[in-house]
Amino acid sequence: MATKQLASWAVNLDAASLPESVRQCALRSLYNYIGCTIGGSNHATVSKACDALSPFFGRETSSLLGHEGTKKVDAQHAALINGIASHVHDYDDTHLATIIHPTGPVASALLAYAEYSGGTSGESLLCALTAGIEASCKIGLAVWPEHYDIGWHITSSTGNVGAAVAVGKLMQLSEDQMAHAIGIAAVQVVGLREMFGSDTKSFHPGRAAQSGLLAALLAEKGYTSSPQALEAKRGWANVVAGGGTPKLEQYVSELSQKWEIEANAFKPFPCGIVCHPAIDGCIQLHHEMKSKGLRVQDVQKVDATVHPLVIELTSKRAPKDGLEGKFSVFHGGAVGLLYGKAGPAQYADEVVTDEGVVSIRDRIDATPDKNLKPDEVYLTVHFADGTELKRHVLHAVGSLEVPMTDEQLTEKFVDQVALVLGSDGAKEASDTAWKIAEARDVTGVLGRL
Known part of the structure; x- marks a missing residue:
C-alpha cells in the first residue's frame, strides 16, 4: 500500500x-x-x-x-x-x-x-x-x-x-x-x-x-x-x-x-535544462574565440548535434520574449557565443528581440541524435574565412558529473x-x-x- x-x-x-x-x-x-x-x-x-x-x-x-x-x-x-x-x-x-x-x-x-x-x-x-x-x-x-x-x-x-x-x-x-x-x-x-x-x-x-x-x-x-x-x-x-x-x-x-x-x-542557466549543454559549449567557444582574436560577427554558421529532447522541448526559432527564449536552444547558444554568459539578464525581453542576438540565433542549426546523452552536445562554428572551431561537451556544467x-x-x-x-x-x-x-x-x- x-x-x-x-x-x-x-x-x-x-x-x-x-x-x-x-x-x-x-x-x-x-x-x-x-x-x-x-x-x-x-x-x-x-x-x-x-x-x-x-x-x-x-x-x-x-x-x-x-x-x-x-x-x-x-x-x-x-x-x-x-x-x-x-x-x-x-x-x-x-x-x-x-x-x-x-x-x-x-x-x-x-x-x-x-x-x-x-x-x-x-x-x-x-x-x-x-x-x-x-x-x-x-x-x-x-x-x-x-x-x-x-x-x-x-x-x-x-x-x-x-x-x-x-x-x-x-x-x-x-x-x-x-x-x-x-x-x-x-x-x-x-x-x-x-x-x-x-x-x-x-x-x-x-x-x-x-x-x-x-x-x-x-x-x-x-x-x-x-x-x-x-x-x-x-x-x-x-x-x-x-x-x-x-x-x-x-x-x-x-x-x-x-x-x-x-x-x-x-541550473547554471535560467532556461530549459536540455539547452544547457549547448549553452555551456557556446560559452566555452566564446572564450576560445576571444583568445584567438576571432569575432562573433564573422561566424557564418553554427552546427549543433543534440539529444532529441532538445528539439522537442526547446526548438523555438523566433521567441518573442524572455519566457519563450527559455525554450529556444538557438537563443541560449546565441547569447553564449555573444556574451560568454547566459544569466537572467540575457533572457530579458529586450535581449531576446535584440537585432544582434537575432542575427546570431538565425545562424545556429540543431540536429537531433538519439545516441547522445541528454547533457551532451557536439558544436562546430564555421567562420567566413573557412576557420572552424569544434567543441564536444560530454556532461554540461550543473549535471551530476559536473555539479x-x-x-x-x-x-x-x-x-x-x-x-x-x-x-x-x-x-x-x-x-x-x-x-x-x-x-x-x-x-x-x-x-x-
Whole structure:
C-alpha cells in the first residue's frame, strides 16, 4: 500500500537520523530556492499575479520573498506567489532522472506554513523539506516517462503531494492524517506542458504549493480521502500514468535507502535544462574565440548535434520574449557565443528581440541524435574565412558529473538577487540563507529575506 507506506515513512523520518550528505543537499536546495524566488519576485508574471489577487490577501502571516519591505500576506497566497516566483526564470533545481523541479512547490508551501505557525527550527525545516522532495521524486519516478510524455508538467503534478507531505511533517500529522493529506493533494493534479513559454508554466508550481498546503490543513482537521489514493485502480498513478505501468511499490520501498535529493542538480542557466549543454559549449567557444582574436560577427554558421529532447522541448526559432527564449536552444547558444554568459539578464525581453542576438540565433542549426546523452552536445562554428572551431561537451556544467560548487551557487544567488535587492542586499541575503539551518525559529530569518 504505497500511500500508507509513504505516509508512515514521512511521519517517522527523524531529523537527527538524516545522513549528513542528505542534510547538505537539503540546505543547498533550499538556498538555491531562496535565490531563485527573490530573483523572480519582480518579474512581470509575479506582478500580474499579485495585482490580480491582492484584493483577496488575508491575514499577514507569511513573507513574499524579495518584495519591498518584506511584504507579508496570508499563508495560502504566499505559497502561490512564492511558488510562481521560484520558477518564473526557469532557474530552479532539477531532479535529472525525472526533470522535476522539486523544491519550488515543496519549499513555497513549507515556508509559508512555518512562518504562519512559528517555532520551526532550521533543522526541522530541512527534515520536512527532505520528506517532501523525496515524496515528489519517488512518485514521479513511478510514472516516468509516460506521465511526462503524455503532456503533464511533472513538477506540479507531483509537487502537490510533496508539499502536502512536507507541511504535514511540520504539523506532526498522524500516519492516517498524512495518508489523507496525500490523497487530498493527489486529486488536485495540475500542470500541462502546453503552457511552457507562458505565464502559466510558473503558475503550476505555485498552485501545487498552495494545493499541498490546503491538503495538509484539511487532513489535520479530519478531512478524509481514499487510503489508497496513489495506487488504487482509479487512483493518482494509474490515472496519470499515460498508459504506462506505474512502479509505485518499487520506488516507495526505496525510501531512506536511495535518496533522490542527492540526485538533485542546480541550473547554471535560467532556461530549459536540455539547452544547457549547448549553452555551456557556446560559452566555452566564446572564450576560445576571444583568445584567438576571432569575432562573433564573422561566424557564418553554427552546427549543433543534440539529444532529441532538445528539439522537442526547446526548438523555438523566433521567441518573442524572455519566457519563450527559455525554450529556444538557438537563443541560449546565441547569447553564449555573444556574451560568454547566459544569466537572467540575457533572457530579458529586450535581449531576446535584440537585432544582434537575432542575427546570431538565425545562424545556429540543431540536429537531433538519439545516441547522445541528454547533457551532451557536439558544436562546430564555421567562420567566413573557412576557420572552424569544434567543441564536444560530454556532461554540461550543473549535471551530476559536473555539479555546481557552493561557490558557484553563491555566485548564482548573488548575481540574480542583486537585480532585485542591489549588490549589498544580495550578499546579505546570501549569508542569511546559508545560515538558515542554524535558526531556532526560521520566522525571524524569513522576515529578513
